[in-house]
Amino acid sequence: MRLEYFQMIDQVLELDLEGRTMKTANLVPEESPIFEGHFPGHPLLPGVLLIEIMAQSCGMLLLRLHEFDRMAFLASVEKAKLRTFVTPGQTIEIEATLLHDGSGYGRLAAKGRIEGKLVCDAELTLKTMPFPAPELRGYLLSTAERIRMPMAAPAGEAAAAGDGAPALDGATPEEPASCAELGKLSHV
Amino acid sequence: MSSTFDTVANIIAETCDIPRENITPESHAIDDLGIDSLDFLDIAFAIDKAFGIKLPLEQWTQEVNDGKATTEQYFVLKNLCARIDELIAAKSA
Numbered sequence: 001m002r003l004e005y006f007q008m009i010d011q012v013l014e015l016d017l018e019g020r021t022m023k024t025a026n027l028v029p030e031e032s033p034i035f036e037g038h039f040p041g042h043p044l045l046p047g048v049l050l051i052e053i054m055a056q057s058c059g060m061l062l063l064r065l066h067e068f069d070r071m072a073f074l075a076s077v078e079k080a081k082l083r084t085f086v087t088p089g090q091t092i093e094i095e096a097t098l099l100h101d102g103s104g105y106g107r108l109a110a111k112g113r114i115e116g117k118l119v120c121d122a123e124l125t126l127k128t129m130p131f132p133a134p135e136l137r138g139y140l141l142s143t144a145e146r147i148r149m150p151m152a153a154p155a156g157e158a159a160a161a162g163d164g165a166p167a168l169d170g171a172t173p174e175e176p177a178s179c180a181e182l183g184k185l186s187h188v
Numbered sequence: 189m190s191s192t193f194d195t196v197a198n199i200i201a202e203t204c205d206i207p208r209e210n211i212t213p214e215s216h217a218i219d220d221l222g223i224d225s226l227d228f229l230d231i232a233f234a235i236d237k238a239f240g241i242k243l244p245l246e247q248w249t250q251e252v253n254d255g256k257a258t259t260e261q262y263f264v265l266k267n268l269c270a271r272i273d274e275l276i277a278a279k280s281a
Contacts, residue, residue: 075226075229076226076229076230100233100236100237101242102229102232102233102236102242102243102245103232103242103243103244103245103246103247104229104245104246104249105229105232105233105245107233125229125230125233127229
């Protein structure tokens with residue numbers, strides 16, 4: 001996670017296209033200027049950034065389900081609960097689920113857990129629209145590659161891609177089948 | 189139509205905190221009730237869920253922007269309900 005660049009997701013752990021769910025790992029950095037102000041002597045991940053982490057996982061799921069043909073923007077947050085303090089060094093696992101794929105919007109649920117314990121949850125509405133800039137699509141495709149988003153595999157294989165997914169310990173995952181394709185697309 | 193209207197009116201009243209008695213079949217969602225695009229997303233979600241349909245909001249918006257339709261055709265509630273009934277009928281056909 002690079003807080004100052006709003007790069008929240010470190011890795012996709014599971015993707016189930018049929019079930020329309022995705023799990024991500026999000027490691028809170030040990031150090032960041034944000035913790036100098038929030039708070040001195042008691043560093044905490046700001047609650048708004050927990051919302052952002054949930055929004056990004058939901059957004060990446062929605063983009064993946066739409067084959068990255070549209071951008072998703074956060075429109076509303078409902079039923080948000082920030083249940084406990086989140087501190088540097090902790091890994092938040094977000095489970096995002098698409099509840100409804102509407103026309104021009106998606107409604108999603110997100111739950112965040114640390115070591116299995118629920119720390120945050122919310123329902124989010126994301127508006128979808130054509131990419132307003134081509135470089136934005138390229139950036140998101142390169143982000144998908146960075147976070148090891150399964151891309152080209154058929155739904156059945158993609159669903160199994162999460163089994164035995166490595167933790168954030170430097171273990172080498174299998175290369176997503178679509179990396180080469182992503183490399184091309186990111187320069188569109 | 190009447191039961192469709194009642195469901196839609198109740199959704200609008202609850203979602204936008206508008207008194208139910210102010211919502212009539214002749215009401216224009218935008219011009220009369222002051223519903224903005226974000227609130228309309230919540231309404232669309234509730235309508236989609238209640239009727240098991242998918243309101244084609246993007247298509248409607250495009251048609252209005254292209255001058256092929258007026259907002260009255262889709263956002264006056266009696267017309268909106270007629271569109272909903274058509275979508276329900278198309279689903280069961």
